Amino acid sequence: MKKDLLALSVLVFLLIALFSGTRIQSVEDYYLTHIDDIQKDSETVFLTVRCDSVFAHWEDLDPVLAEGSYLPQDGIVLARTEYVLRPGDTVYDILNRAMRYNKIPMECAYSIGYESVYVQGIHHLYEFSCGELSGWMYQVNGVFPNYGCSRFELSDKDEIVWIYTCDLGRDIGAGGGWQR
Amino acid sequence: MKYFDRLHPLPAFVYFLMILLLTMFTSHPVAVGISYFSALFFCGMLLGVKKLFASLAYTLPITLLIALANPLFVHRGETILFFLNDNPVTLEAILYGVQSAFMIMAVFYWCRNYSRVMTSDKFIYLFGRILPKLSLIFSLSLAFLPKLKRKYREIDRAQKALGFYAGKSRFDKVRAKMRVLSILLTNSLESAVTTADSMRARGYGLKGRSSFALYRVTPADMAFLAATLLAGSALVVMLFFGVGDFHYYPAMSKLSWSPLFSCFVLIFALLAFLPTASEIREDLLWHRLRSKI
Numbered sequence: 001m002k003k004d005l006l007a008l009s010v011l012v013f014l015l016i017a018l019f020s021g022t023r024i025q026s027v028e029d030y031y032l033t034h035i036d037d038i039q040k041d042s043e044t045v046f047l048t049v050r051c052d053s054v055f056a057h058w059e060d061l062d063p064v065l066a067e068g069s070y071l072p073q074d075g076i077v078l079a080r081t082e083y084v085l086r087p088g089d090t091v092y093d094i095l096n097r098a099m100r101y102n103k104i105p106m107e108c109a110y111s112i113g114y115e116s117v118y119v120q121g122i123h124h125l126y127e128f129s130c131g132e133l134s135g136w137m138y139q140v141n142g143v144f145p146n147y148g149c150s151r152f153e154l155s156d157k158d159e160i161v162w163i164y165t166c167d168l169g170r171d172i173g174a175g176g177g178w179q180r
Numbered sequence: 181m182k183y184f185d186r187l188h189p190l191p192a193f194v195y196f197l198m199i200l201l202l203t204m205f206t207s208h209p210v211a212v213g214i215s216y217f218s219a220l221f222f223c224g225m226l227l228g229v230k231k232l233f234a235s236l237a238y239t240l241p242i243t244l245l246i247a248l249a250n251p252l253f254v255h256r257g258e259t260i261l262f263f264l265n266d267n268p269v270t271l272e273a274i275l276y277g278v279q280s281a282f283m284i285m286a287v288f289y290w291c292r293n294y295s296r297v298m299t300s301d302k303f304i305y306l307f308g309r310i311l312p313k314l315s316l317i318f319s320l321s322l323a324f325l326p327k328l329k330r331k332y333r334e335i336d337r338a339q340k341a342l343g344f345y346a347g348k349s350r351f352d353k354v355r356a357k358m359r360v361l362s363i364l365l366t367n368s369l370e371s372a373v374t375t376a377d378s379m380r381a382r383g384y385g386l387k388g389r390s391s392f393a394l395y396r397v398t399p400a401d402m403a404f405l406a407a408t409l410l411a412g413s414a415l416v417v418m419l420f421f422g423v424g425d426f427h428y429y430p431a432m433s434k435l436s437w438s439p440l441f442s443c444f445v446l447i448f449a450l451l452a453f454l455p456t457a458s459e460i461r462e463d464l465l466w467h468r469l470r471s472k473i
Binding site: 002003004006007021022023024025026027028030061064065068107121124126128 | 253256258260261262263264265266267268349350351352427429430431433
């Protein structure tokens with residue numbers, strides 16, 4: 001009987017650990033994020049998200065996305081907007097806050113090999129949605145850093161652009177190989 | 181099982197191959213539903229309704245589990261229900277999970293029907309000449325699970341008779357079952373070696389060795405084969421041209437009944453319910469003939 005109690009308590013402990021780790025939020029709660037107001041002395045960055053390269057590779061695009069009204073007409077998911085930079089903010093933090101604030105769906109995954117967050121899709125446009133060389137890339141001050149977006153720490157007045165590529169970056173001017 | 185007992189192994193094999201492939205490659209929920217229910221009906225005809233419900237008691241929870249696993253890993257879709265640890269749980273992902281769960285269960289029940297109809301002697305009759313080694317291994321491994329179940333019960337009873345389950349604690353019971361499993365594993369490994377030796381000693385697969393089986397191709401068999409091939413190839417062509425296309429992300433496509441799609445559903449239903457219908461027809465025939473005497 002003692003052994004039974006032991007096994008039962010281990011099971012209960014595991015269940016508690018599982019449920020204490022999960023947090024359920026309603027859609028309204030999730031999108032109710034706080035964006036800092038821009039003060040005179042606050043540090044800021046600019047963020048743009050666009051996918052106009054899709055129009056040049058329309059024949060490769062997933063037919064579901066091509067038929068439906070999922071893509072913005074002009075290819076601009078988020079026009080250039082100024083956001084307050086909190087100390088230690090990375091490119092990912094800014095993107096996540098902006099997408100949440102504007103209620104644009106986004107999906108990303110943490111990749112252990114690169115020790116960074118990888119953005120899989122923004123606004124229903126995912127990696128591989130437009131040919132097998134397609135996906136989201138980011139640019140800071142006109143340069144493609146070619147490493148994970150949650151490892152890039154931003155500084156004042158940085159210019160971030162997230163661009164959708166259909167050809168591994170070659171169609172949007174990002175040559176060169178990958179850096180870890 | 182009256183009709184499929186007398187059916188030639190070749191049409192039966194082709195039929196199961198066809199329905200399994202079609203079930204796995206359709207993406208339309210209506211087709212998956214038809215395949216699932218026809219597999220259940222046929223299973224009911226073969227094993228009896230009681231056994232069917234007994235198996236549903238454990239396959240339905242598994243179906244639910246598979247359906248709920250998908251939204252945990254896939255976050256695509258338009259309709260967000262709630263957020264779980266900052267990840268959206270979407271209606272589309274849940275629905276896709278439900279469809280894939282039923283697809284897996286349809287395949288499970290078709291395989292179950294397959295193993296009931298295509299006994300190992302039928303399989304070896306079909307492939308013994310062409311692929312003697314592979315067909316033997318295949319039929320041995322298919323017979324493995326029921327044999328294992330039987331053997332497990334045997335060992336379990338022997339252990340009980342030896343007085344090994346004396347402990348009241350559940351923990352001890354689990355440990356005793358583990359011992360039974362380990363015995364079972366050793367036993368089955370040994371029996372596999374013995375079977376292979378015994379088959380070799382009997383000259384299985386040697387040149388000039390003949391075998392006898394009482395299967396004769398009748399016109400009815402040919403008709404069954406022709407119907408299967410005709411319907412199956414029509415469906416494959418339709419699938420190739422995108423008739424049964426259905427997608428879930430980012431939004432679920434609408435159920436639209438174009439004439440071509442209705443045609444697809446009709447042919448699929450005819451093909452899927454063919455075995456059940458044949459069995460029912462045979463049953464009715466048998467009753468009618470008996471009442472005349």
